[in-house]
Amino acid sequence: MSSAPADLEIARFAVGEVVGGTQTGRDAGTLHLSLPELAVSAAEPALAEATVDIVRPGEPVRIANVIDAVVPAVKADDPGATFPGALGPLAPAGRGRTNVLDGVRVIVSCDWSVTGNAEAVEFPPSFVDMAGPSVERAPYASTTNVVVTCRPSPDATIVEADRAVRRAGLTVARELAATTIGAKPEIEPDDIERLHVGPSSASDLPAVCTVLQVASEGPLVDTFLYGAPLGGLVPTLLDPLEVLDGALVNGTYDWPSVRNATATYQEGRLIRELLAADGKRLHFAGLIVALGYLDTADDKQRSALQTARLARLIGAEAAICTTFSSGNSHTDTMLTVRALERTGIRTCAILAETNGGLTDHVTEADCIVSTGNEDELLEPWTPERVIGAGDDAMAGERVPLSSYLGANDETGAFDLTAVTA
Amino acid sequence: MTVVHYLNQFFAGLGGEEAAGSEPIRIDGPVGPGRALAAAGLAVDVTIACGDDRFGEHEQESLETLLGWIEELDPAVLVLGPAFGSGRYGYACGVIAREAGRRGVPVVTAMTPDSPGVIAAEGVAYVVPTGSNVASMKDAVPRVAALAKRLAAAEPIGSAEEEGYVPRHRRENVRSGRTGAARAIDLLLAKLDGDVRTEVEPSADRVLPPPPVPDLATATIALVTEAGCVPQGNPDHLPTRHANVWLRYPLDGVGSMSPDAYVTVHAGFDTTFANQDPNRLVPLDAVRELEREGRIGALHDTFYTTTGVDTPVATAVKFGQEIAAELKSADVSAVILTGT
Numbered sequence: 001m002s003s004a005p006a007d008l009e010i011a012r013f014a015v016g017e018v019v020g021g022t023q024t025g026r027d028a029g030t031l032h033l034s035l036p037e038l039a040v041s042a043a044e045p046a047l048a049e050a051t052v053d054i055v056r057p058g059e060p061v062r063i064a065n066v067i068d069a070v071v072p073a074v075k076a077d078d079p080g081a082t083f084p085g086a087l088g089p090l091a092p093a094g095r096g097r098t099n100v101l102d103g104v105r106v107i108v109s110c111d112w113s114v115t116g117n118a119e120a121v122e123f124p125p126s127f128v129d130m131a132g133p134s135v136e137r138a139p140y141a142s143t144t145n146v147v148v149t150c151r152p153s154p155d156a157t158i159v160e161a162d163r164a165v166r167r168a169g170l171t172v173a174r175e176l177a178a179t180t181i182g183a184k185p186e187i188e189p190d191d192i193e194r195l196h197v198g199p200s201s202a203s204d205l206p207a208v209c210t211v212l213q214v215a216s217e218g219p220l221v222d223t224f225l226y227g228a229p230l231g232g233l234v235p236t237l238l239d240p241l242e243v244l245d246g247a248l249v250n251g252t253y254d255w256p257s258v259r260n261a262t263a264t265y266q267e268g269r270l271i272r273e274l275l276a277a278d279g280k281r282l283h284f285a286g287l288i289v290a291l292g293y294l295d296t297a298d299d300k301q302r303s304a305l306q307t308a309r310l311a312r313l314i315g316a317e318a319a320i321c322t323t324f325s326s327g328n329s330h331t332d333t334m335l336t337v338r339a340l341e342r343t344g345i346r347t348c349a350i351l352a353e354t355n356g357g358l359t360d361h362v363t364e365a366d367c368i369v370s371t372g373n374e375d376e377l378l379e380p381w382t383p384e385r386v387i388g389a390g391d392d393a394m395a396g397e398r399v400p401l402s403s404y405l406g407a408n409d410e411t412g413a414f415d416l417t418a419v420t421a
Numbered sequence: 422m423t424v425v426h427y428l429n430q431f432f433a434g435l436g437g438e439e440a441a442g443s444e445p446i447r448i449d450g451p452v453g454p455g456r457a458l459a460a461a462g463l464a465v466d467v468t469i470a471c472g473d474d475r476f477g478e479h480e481q482e483s484l485e486t487l488l489g490w491i492e493e494l495d496p497a498v499l500v501l502g503p504a505f506g507s508g509r510y511g512y513a514c515g516v517i518a519r520e521a522g523r524r525g526v527p528v529v530t531a532m533t534p535d536s537p538g539v540i541a542a543e544g545v546a547y548v549v550p551t552g553s554n555v556a557s558m559k560d561a562v563p564r565v566a567a568l569a570k571r572l573a574a575a576e577p578i579g580s581a582e583e584e585g586y587v588p589r590h591r592r593e594n595v596r597s598g599r600t601g602a603a604r605a606i607d608l609l610l611a612k613l614d615g616d617v618r619t620e621v622e623p624s625a626d627r628v629l630p631p632p633p634v635p636d637l638a639t640a641t642i643a644l645v646t647e648a649g650c651v652p653q654g655n656p657d658h659l660p661t662r663h664a665n666v667w668l669r670y671p672l673d674g675v676g677s678m679s680p681d682a683y684v685t686v687h688a689g690f691d692t693t694f695a696n697q698d699p700n701r702l703v704p705l706d707a708v709r710e711l712e713r714e715g716r717i718g719a720l721h722d723t724f725y726t727t728t729g730v731d732t733p734v735a736t737a738v739k740f741g742q743e744i745a746a747e748l749k750s751a752d753v754s755a756v757i758l759t760g761t
Contacts, residue, residue: 122661122688124731137594206613208606270602277606318613320605327689327731348609350601353592353621356734361623367612369605370620373592401594402731412602417620418592419580 006194008241009097011076013180014190015104018054018144026179026187031104033146033176041175042148044164046156052172053147053387055130062381063128063147064389066405067253068108069140069261070169072101072176073246079178085227086249087170093226094241099180099189105143105263106176107405108169109388110150112220112253115158123220125394125403126256132381137372138257138404139414148172149388158219166224166251170262195241195275197284207285209316210270211235211307211336212243212411213324214260215252215293222251223260225289235290235307237314240271243287257374257407258325258352264406269413270320270350285316290336292329300335308339318346323410326352326374326402330359338362352408353418371409372416374402422573425496426455426465427487427517429510433470441509443472445486454558458500461566467494473509476516484520491521497573501546503531503561504538506553515541515548522546527572531561534587544589547578592621624734640754643721645744647729648695648702648761649687650678661688662730667740669723669747677706689730690761702759721753729760 016029024034035052042050055061075081076099081091107128128140135141148169152161180187214223216230223230225238226247238247248265271287278284290307294300311319319340323333330351337347341364348367351358355375358368377398386393401407406414430440432453451458451465458465469490476483491499499521501514514530515538522528522545531549532538539548547568551561568586571578580595581588597604608618634640651659657668675682678699685695685702700706703724711717725744729737748756 124662136596206610208609269600270605273600273602273606281606281610318609320609346609346612348605348612350605351621354734355592356737357592357624358621365623366617366619367608368619368621369601369608370592371601372594376594409601412600412605415597415600416594417597417601417604418594420582420588421578421580421591421593 004196004198006196008094008195008245010193010195010244011097011099011180011189012102012191012193013099013187014102015144018056018104018146020054024175024179026183031101031176031179038172038175041171042168044167046153046160046164047150047168048153049151050168051149053149055145055147055387057130057142057144059130060384061130061387062383062385062393062395063107063109063145063387064125064393065109065111066107066126066128066256066388067110067165068169068250069263069405070106070108070173071263071266072104072106072173073266074099074174074177074181076181079174079181082174083170083246083249086224086246087167087174090226092242093245093247094239098245099177100266101177101180102190103143104176105140105145106169106173107140107145107147108150108165109147110152110165111389112152114154115152115161123253124255125399126253126405127393127399127403128405129381129383132383133378134381134399134404134407137376137378137401137416138407139409140405146172146176147387162219162251166249170249195244197239197241197275203283205279205281205283206317207315208274208282208318208320209285209311209314210274210287211311211319211321212238212287212289213292213322213329213333214248214289215324215329216291217293220251220253224249224251230291233289233291235288235303235310237310238287238289240268240275240284240287244268244271255325255402256405257402258410259405260324260409260411261406264409264411264413267413270322270411273412286314292324292332294332300332303332304335304339307336308343308345311340311345312343316345321347321349322412323349323351326354327359334360334362334365337365350410350412352410369412370417371414372401372407373418374400374408376401422497423466423494424463424569424573425491425494425499426451426458426468427499427501427514428453428455428468428470429504429507429513430470430472433468435470435472441472441474443470443475445469445471445483447490454503454562457558457562458566461563463500463566463569465500471513473507473513476513477509480516484516487517488520488524491526492524496526498527498529498569500565500569501528501530503549503551503558503565504536505551505555505557506533506536508537511536511538512541514538515546518542518546529565529569529572531565539587544591547572547589548587550585550587634755637717638715639718641719641721641752642708642717643748643753643756644672644703644705644708644724645756646703646724646726646759648726648759649685649728650683650699650702650726651686653682653684655684655686659686659726659728661686661728664728664730664732665736667725667727667744669725671722672705672720672724673722675705676709678703687728687730687761689728702761704757704759708757721748721751
């Protein structure tokens with residue numbers, strides 16, 4: 001990073017313990033939460049009910065019907081502008097100061113089957129387990145999780161219910177982080193990240209961009225940029241800092257292990273690694289957001305070619321291509337790799353595997369990071385408590401890793417990989 | 422802890438080629454290479470053996486007897502061979518290893534990496550690679566014994582690269598300790614320096630296109646689909662994803678896929694248009710027309726269907742082989758395979 005003034009300051013507040021209480025607030029490292037108050041804050045007309053629970057690492061709890069995870073975050077100078085477009089009024093993300101909580105995540109659960117929506121009924125099981133065999137395989141077992149369980153109102157349309165559920169999760173995430181503001185005496189952050197994106201002075205370093213693949217296929221499988229679904233997107237540049245700061249919000253609820261949660265964008269592991277390497281090992285040339293899961297061969301080819309063109313326009317010599325979900329979208333990744341390589345831009349792709357290996361491959365894809373085999377069947381586990389499901393949520397059954405949120409994350413957030421055995 | 426060891430007639434001391442027809446036999450304690458295993462720290466409790474020809478010519482029967490003993494003994498580990506470069510012996514070791522392994526017995530065997538036994542084991546067993554003849558016994562036995570002891574103790578076994586066994590073509594998950602993001606940057610910068618590495622290779626299993634059908638006007642054509650098209654009501658409960666079966670339905674006297682008679686139960690795409698006209702998935706209307714015009718010889722009287730969603734490739738390969746075998750025996754010479 002250069003010595004230019006920071007565009008975005010992210011103040012990090014460590015949370016030691018989260019306890020239920022009569023008031024929501026902070027006392028040293030302990031976060032006190034009034035669960036009824038939070039539930040009221042999450043209320044939306046399209047929701048029949050929203051409840052809030054706290055679960056901790058090691059507790060014998062399974063959270064079922066998990067649709068999203070969110071990093072508690074608030075714009076310090078204008079709390080109303082947090083998650084602009086998706087929750088607050090439109091404002092540029094990625095500027096000013098944002099307070100976030102470390103060690104706590106908001107997990108949103110919603111059983112869509114109650115809506116009778118045909119597509120929702122087909123969603124695979126989606127879990128976060130706080131104990132049991134998945135703890136070694138999936139990322140969200142290691143944080144204290146504030147679970148927002150939503151039940152859509154039977155009168156609401158699927159779009160209304162979806163929007164309400166998303167707002168409920170984001171609201172609770174904002175409320176948790178808002179405990180860092182206005183306390184007397186003032187609470188000092190444990191760490192402040194000062195982030196800046198701009199032209200590089202070190203021109204002898206290789207210029208590396210990243211291609212962030214997202215999917216936006218319609219209600220329940222959408223990704224939102226400033227509150228608007230990205231369907232029909234022509235590949236475009238985003239400021240990496242706005243991605244870290246809540247401009248992108250998840251609304252896709254299929255395949256959990258390879259789904260990008262809202263927290264995936266906020267944590268932005270690859271962006272942070274590229275920013276850390278900027279000026280030292282490489283020049284971070286920018287972030288291109290592009291769609292995966294495109295419907296036709298022409299759409300796939302067009303998006304791949306335009307991504308490569310854009311990468312060239314920003315002077316990239318190399319690119320890291322992330323992937324969203326499995327199956328179909330792997331063809332989008334492969335075509336993008338091919339288009340970039342044919343433009344002279346060297347690539348590394350990040351992909352999950354199945355028991356059958358790679359779903360698709362082009363000869364140009366000679367450098368791939370594997371984020372593990374999503375078909376692994378975990379040993380049976382029976383939770384003592386299930387949150388977010390009316391049934392036993394596969395208790396005692398062998399659950400495939402593909403059902404665990406973030407386990408095979410294809411943005412580089414997690415450390416799972418696969419080896420030949 | 423019980424250790425069971427399988428040998429062929431020669432290594433069990435029953436005789437050479439003249440004893441290759443020997444029926445399965447069970448002997449208490451170690452025999453032949455079993456003594457070497459014992460010397461390497463793995464005490465063999467029971468030796469089971471079978472003649473190589475006997476096993477090859479009466480596989481089911483021999484297997485039943487041997488597996489019966491294995492089931493009864495419930496070993497902590499089953500060791501087979503080493504079979505070295507012997508094709509028949511290696512094959513027997515591979516088949517027994519596979520079947521015992523599928524019944525939950527930890528299994529280790531040893532043979533040359535190109536032995537038919539490696540293929541027969543189907544990735545169920547750990548196979549320690551050996552040389553082609555008994556001269557490599559000294560090298561193989563300690564490695565087999567060490568692996569067997571760890572399997573018996575239910576210790577974790579590392580990757581094929583770390584442990585030196587023949588890769589089983591399984592991809593097992595491990596925590597690398599470094600995020601995918603950090604690894605991606607390292608790999609990319611190394612690639613820019615000319616050091617091209619990858620964490621996963623594409624499968625070597627490429628399907629080559631067959632030669633064209635010489636004369637369509639005399640050919641029998643079949644319809645196969647992974648679109649999940651089934652009779653209305655899904656009478657055989659085809660799963661909407663992760664299908665564990667394929668199904669066949671008759672086309673005798675059916676001219677077109679009517680939406681009243683057929684439905685698609687596929688969880689991987691929006692089925693609205695497909696269900697308005699199932700011919701979009703199983704193009705029966707068009708094929709019947711080609712049949713009437715004489716442009717194809719005949720349409721096979723059955724169509725084959727499954728749902729291709731979240732299907733492990735191994736399952737898909739099995740479905741393909743099973744359906745292909747049936748089509749082959751019905752003299753079908755070409756297939757219209759509709760995917761979604």
